[in-house]
Amino acid sequence: MSLTLIPLLIAALLLASGEQGVDTVQLMLSGEHTVTEHEGAVIVGESTVTIPSGTVVPGPIYVIGGELRVAGEVAGDVTQLAGTVRVEAGAVIAGELQHVAGTLTVEDDSEIGRRTSLNLRNPEETTPGSGILPRASLALLLAAVGYLLARKRPIALANVSTAARAHPVVTLTVGTLAFLTAISILVFMAFTLVLFPLTVLGIVVGLLTLGYGLIGWGHLVGTLLPIRRRGSATALGVVILTAVLSLVSLVPVVGDLVVAALSLSGMGAVLVTYYGVAPFRPEPLPD
């Protein structure tokens, strides 16, 4: 399963957990499948799923990748978050067909109960400049938090940035390990549906930790600037850092790796310093 599928999977699980009468989820991650009956919700991942002509399945069905071919009948809703949906001639979707993103083909003589579309912009249609506003907003938000942290909790921020600067391998290792295990555990918890609120909480904590780590790096950049005020230096450092990271991410593969390494290292620095509470000191070793 590709990493890009995880946010959509979580979104699909979130939608499924809000659906009445849905207790279980069936995830089709890969391969080709013909669905004639199922219990609970169906999530179509990187697979090809066909509902053959003459069969009725209850739904709901969420498409987050791959392809869904409907030739028979879906009694419930079909929600398309990505991938391809083909509603063939004579097919029936008795519930609602929600199109959020992806390729949707509906034959004229098919029957759809209700059809809605969110009209989100397709990522393929985006231009290099279209992402500037969200990135700038994020940079300003981080800068504002960084400004406050540098003024109110300067030691905590210094602990995080010092750990990231002095122990990059350790912080990257801890950050990577924590990220890999946390993301898997969160997805795993989301599948239970009961623990979904905890998944959301975990994602929020994870994002805050990631942001804190980036502010730590920004603080480090700020110390290099000829600005006396700690708060302003950190805020400007965060803005410069996010701008540089945005530019670096334009470089294919290597750029993404650099951004990931820096983010994970920051995350690791936050974790090894207990969110800045204590400076990180590795266990002393004899020479």
Added chain:
Amino acid sequence: MLPGLAPDIRPMNQPGPSNQRWMVAAGYVFYVAVLAAGYYYNLTFVQLGIIDLGTRLVGLTASQVSGLMAGFAVAALVVAVVTGRMMDRTGWSSDLRVKLRILFFVVAGQTLLTVTAPLVGTPVHFIVWVLICSATLGVGMPVTFSLMIDLIPIRHRGAVAAVVAGLAFFTAAVYPLQWRLEEFAPVMSMLMAPAVVVLGVLAFCRLRLVEVWSLQHERFGVGRFVRGAEPGAIRFAFWISVVLMFSVFFIDSLGFLRIIDTPVFIYTSWQSPELGVRLFIGASHVLGAAMAGVLYTVFGRRWLFLWILGLFAFTHLLYTFQLGTAPSGIDPPLSLPFFYVLAVSFYTTLNFALWPDLSTPANIGIRTGLGVGIAGWLASFLSTSLALYSRDIGLSLLEHLRYVNALALLLAVGYPVALYLRRMRALAILRETS
């Protein structure tokens, strides 16, 4: 400057610093080559090849082979402990030249056993072959693992252990394609023949290189966890480590032997026909080993044990979840073997560095003999035989993995609780005395 290099250990007629530097570096290379090749041999030929030899070529039942494997483990453990004790009593533990000579005979014997393995055709031959194999491996255990105190400074032990684990597992993941004795034996023989020659030269010729190496244990022979610690505390730490490592090896082999029996798991991961998948497994091993090396160096053994137990518990949870919920015909995601190999690389890295760091040159023989013998071999082969037995009595994979999962969860929860209680007791004693 490399930590092993120090002017006070260099006799007057020895080569200068630049020459000595490469000699110290050559020690790293030698250690990595010996341990990585040895572990690769253990992973492929010994753990999987013997089962294949017994069941497919000799025609024994899985239960019979499982019984023999348990006997094999016990015999190897006894030989390892006796050898380790003898090494310490005679002073061979701190005599590198003697260790190299023993190693030469072990590898030469093992090469002969490897070459003759495909010729074993009857149960009697198989039993004799297994007994000789366990004896040579038992001797080899304390000898090879104790080389770390001669060749690797404390500061670099985590990193070097990571290189050994990563290299052995990466190679095992990528080659050979089939886990059959006929595949293993020629590869091993080709690897071992030149190794015997190199070991012979190092062991029996008077080389300055070996002289430099043989003095290094005076600088860094005393392990990291025994420096400044009370004897009682060291003994406690050692035996707790033995118990924990035994548990980890046991859980691993118990689950793994049944997982690799299941086509939907094995042909989508470790034995996938796609090279990309096998490379992914190998790279994950390298990543896991590198992470473990860093964590071991910076945080010590407790944190690493916590991660290992947590990862194993999570991995088996993933497998049981997959078995219990996924419809048939659906390939399991690669995250399952990914977390499995991460956990395996973690504990293997720890296994290489831990025993030397819990020893001194005076007791490295017995400590590595007991540590590797009980935790590594006895645990692996007891659980291997138990896994074969469970398959033989028809226990389903899901049921089997539920037991493994329960054990893994118990340890993952029990260990931090035990650490917490120990800390609480220490604080209570401190308050009473003050």
